[in-house]
Amino acid sequence: MKERIERLKKLTYIPQKEIAWLIEQAELSVKQREIIEENKRQQDVTVHQFRQAQKDIQHLSGDRKRYKQALEKIITNLNFAITVAKNELEGDAK
Structure with a gap:
């Protein structure tokens, strides 16, 4: 092509x-440029979605940790309360 x-x-x-x-060749070049631009746009969208998913995972991990701690307290x-109730029942039985 260069030689031509x-x-x-x-x-x-x-x-x-x-x-x-x-x-x-000019038409081909335009089509290739359009494809490259579309691929770049799709790549940008994918990167944005990936970063958003990372943020969501971090947020959900934090929520999971808080829920687990709350559940452990409960x-x-x-x-x-069960131990107290057992002790009271044993005390009433004697």
């Missing part, structure tokens, strides 16, 4: 066949 372009630069008259080839309090 150099050969065309040297011509004073460009044959119809060569003009058609130039037009075809279980501890329930175990304590």
